[in-house]
Amino acid sequence: MYAAERQQWLLTRTRDAGRVDVGAVAEELQVTPETIRRDLGTLERQGLVRRVHGGAIPADRLDFEPAIGQRDTVAGPEKERIAKAALAELEGCLTVLLDAGTTTARLASVLPTDRELTVVTNSLPIASMLATRPNVVLRLLGGRVRGTTMAAVDDWMTDTLATLTVDVAFLGTNGFSPERGLTTPDPAEAAAKRAMIAAARRAVVVADAAKYGTDQFVRFARLDQVDALVTDTGLDDAATAAIEAAGPRVVRA
Known part of the structure; x- marks a missing residue:
């Protein structure tokens, strides 16, 4: 050829x-x-x-956003490892905020069942998953629901978040890089994620390594505005060093 x-x-x-x-x-x-x-x-x-x-x-x-069902089929084993590794970030936490997304949904599925947790989310799939858990007090954030991500967004959601303080927020992202930080295709999703970071004592991003360098349309945070990035071993040493130099601790699962 x-x-x-x-x-x-x-x-x-x-x-x-x-x-x-x-x-x-x-x-x-x-x-x-x-x-x-x-x-x-x-x-x-x-x-x-x-x-x-x-x-x-x-x-x-670069502004294309696949539907949640399509995204859930991508990097499944990596997302499972990321979710399990992210559990370590729950130590000492009673209130947890879960962003909408397929990796955060994997985290929701492995949340501990041996202690009480208050979980706040804007994700309909995550809310459905956790609604019957006896050890979870579920708080569902309202707002306009985006069909692409099944996430509640806009003022009803962000205004409620402005009144809350949670121990830790777990956020997804469509792209991350040292130069552009954390990015997503949709402005409303970006505003929701900013509000989540503001409401949390600690912010943890969960994202597979394939999203590294995939800078999307809207930046919702600099890397130094989050405390940790939990990703997979596909992120090489040079990229890991660049991310950590920009601010957050990196965990590779």
């Missing part, structure tokens, strides 16, 4: 799948990862893709 053919193949795969992984496509095409990185560099210079940690995404989809 000539370089031009390979680059067209990469562009098509990126647009169809929403992302390409350097290691996976290098193995599939039987070329070196360095060859794929060079090809992606060529496509990026043409404005066709945006390189991110470990691969690339389509340049015209």
Whole structure:
């Protein structure tokens, strides 16, 4: 396969799948990862893709937001490990705020059952999951529900958060990087996440490593505004050092 053919193949795969992984496509095409990185560099210079940690995404989809069902099928094992590792951040906490998202939903599913917790959330799926737990006092934040994320947003939600103080907030993010901080495609979701950080004594971000370098449309926080990032071992040492230099402690599960 000539370089031009390979680059067209990469562009098509990126647009169809929403992302390409350097290691996976290098193995599939039987070329070196360095060859794929060079090809992606060529496509990026043409404005066709945006390189991110470990691969690339389509340049015209930086504000694309997949539905919750689609996101839940991505990086499942990593999200499970992240959720279990995040439990350590609950030590000494009685009140917990859970942001909407597939990784925070995994965390909700493994919350301890041997002690009482007050859980505040804007997520309908998380609320449904926890509503019958005998050890959980559930507080559901109201507001306009976004069908894409099944999250309550807007003033009804943020005004209530302004009256609360919780021990720890667990937040999801669509992208994170030392340069742009924590980002998401939707302004209303960004406002909700800002309000969550303001309401919490400690803020912990739970996000798989594939989101590193995927800067989205709206920034909702700098990295130094959160206390910890729980991610997976796909985040390499250099990226981990860059994140920690910007502020938060990094846990790789």
